[in-house]
Amino acid sequence: MVLDLVVIGLCIAVFPLSLTAFVLVVSAPSGTWKGFAFIIAWLACFVAVLVAVLVATGGKPPAPKSPPSTASSAVKLAIGVGLLAYGSYRHRLRKRPGHVQKSSGGMTARLDRVSVWTAAGLAPLLQPWGLVAAGAATVVGADLSHTSAYVALVAYCVLATSTLLAMQLYMTFAPDSARVRLGNLRTWLETHQEQALVAVALVAGLFLVGRSAYQLAS
Template identity: 75%
Template sequence: MVLDLMLIGLAIAVFPLSVTAFVLVLSVRGGTWKGLAFIVSWLACFVVVLGAVLLSTGGEPPAPRSPPSTAASAVKLAVGVGLLSYGLHRHRRGPRRRTSSGGGMMTRLDRLSAWTAAGLAPLLQPWGLVAAGAATVVGADLSDSSSYVALVAYCVLATSSLLAMEVYTLLAPDTARTRLGGLRTWLEAHQERALVAVTLAAGLFLVGRGIAQLTS
């Protein structure tokens, strides 16, 4: 369970669409407070999802080949297939041309409130990967303290990229503004390839794990 959670958390942390959106939130007026609201809402989603899974299992892992165990493995396999299909579709389609409406977009984002930023966080989470994480948490055993450590580490790792940018902006706002601007430019130029790479890698891993668990 631990390895699966760490790899899924890493994939969530570097998911290009979420990272790009957060960079935009930080770059607007009052971005640090709006970024903090985004992170709090982002983490709250993880807590709600994990809490719902643990309540349904009672904190005890299901027996091997039981219906809950089989369903969790099937979810991983389905998410993996979905990610592979999505990644291949984006790869075949190729990058789309971008319009030069950046100024107007930033003007609209400047009017973004902290509450709206918080509302955006759940919409921008990679829910396929979150679902795969939830399916993995089905195997958590809350009688073992290591499971608590793994769950906390998963949430922190999945949020690590956002936390790092938020802390950097708070500690060195001027430098962070320049560096994050460069990151935004890089993401705009390479987002498509990064998205394809992350989705294909995560998809292959989840398909492999799903098949292995269903056939073991």
């Protein structure tokens, strides 16, 4: 379970669409408060999903080869296949003659005007829900009778939010430097977002397909 949560958490942390949106939010006027609201809502939604899964399982992992265990692996396999299909589609689309990557200029203008409450509302919408669902399916195997399970779950939440937290802390304690660095990051994301999205989707998809296929076969 730990390896799965580490890989899924890393993929969520570097998911380019949510990163781009957060950079725009935290760089906007009063961005520090908007960033805090975004992160609080992001974590609240994240924790709510995990709590719902743990309540459903009672904090006890299902027995190997039992229907819940098989269903968990099957869900991760389906998500992995979906991510591979999505990544392949975006890669083929990017290679088509005349394809132009969409500019985030309109998004920038809209996010510059959002309120703190709107920033909070955006967080759940911008989470990579396929990866969040894969994490939830993995948490089905958590055994809350061991302290290590709590540590793993907390570490997973922190890891998945780590890039947002890093940018938020940077903007809070070194705003002038952060605006320059985040501006450079935004420029990079605008020009490489498609490549990054394809890479994350394919890496996560390959991992989930491999792990879940092994679990189903063993």
